[in-house]
Amino acid sequence: MELSQALREMEEKVQKFIEEIRTIQRHVHHLEEQNEFLRAQLYAKKDQGAGFENLIRLYEEGYHVCPAHFARARTEDCLFCVSFLNKENQSSGEI
Numbered sequence: 001m002e003l004s005q006a007l008r009e010m011e012e013k014v015q016k017f018i019e020e021i022r023t024i025q026r027h028v029h030h031l032e033e034q035n036e037f038l039r040a041q042l043y044a045k046k047d048q049g050a051g052f053e054n055l056i057r058l059y060e061e062g063y064h065v066c067p068a069h070f071a072r073a074r075t076e077d078c079l080f081c082v083s084f085l086n087k088e089n090q091s092s093g094e095i
Contacts (some may be wrong), residue, residue: 012090038063038071 016051042054055065059081064072072079
């Protein structure tokens with residue numbers, strides 16, 4: 001009787017683990033879709049000025065534009081993003 005109880009408990013744990021994996025899979029799928037959407041927005045316009053404006057807009061909307069964290073949501077200002085935007089702005093001759 002103890003063996004069958006242990007097997008039931010193990011089966012319950014496995015079921016909970018599978019549910020957690022499915023939740024993580026849904027979350028990852030959502031993040032991948034969001035990333036594709038943001039990349040499509042960023043690269044929709046080919047010229048330098050429009051690309052830079054898209055980077056500024058994405059940053060203002062709360063997303064990282066720095067290479068290290070690109071398209072991830074941000075909760076506060078990022079020195080890497082600001083530095084990247086300043087560098088891009090200088091190289092495009094807009095300053």
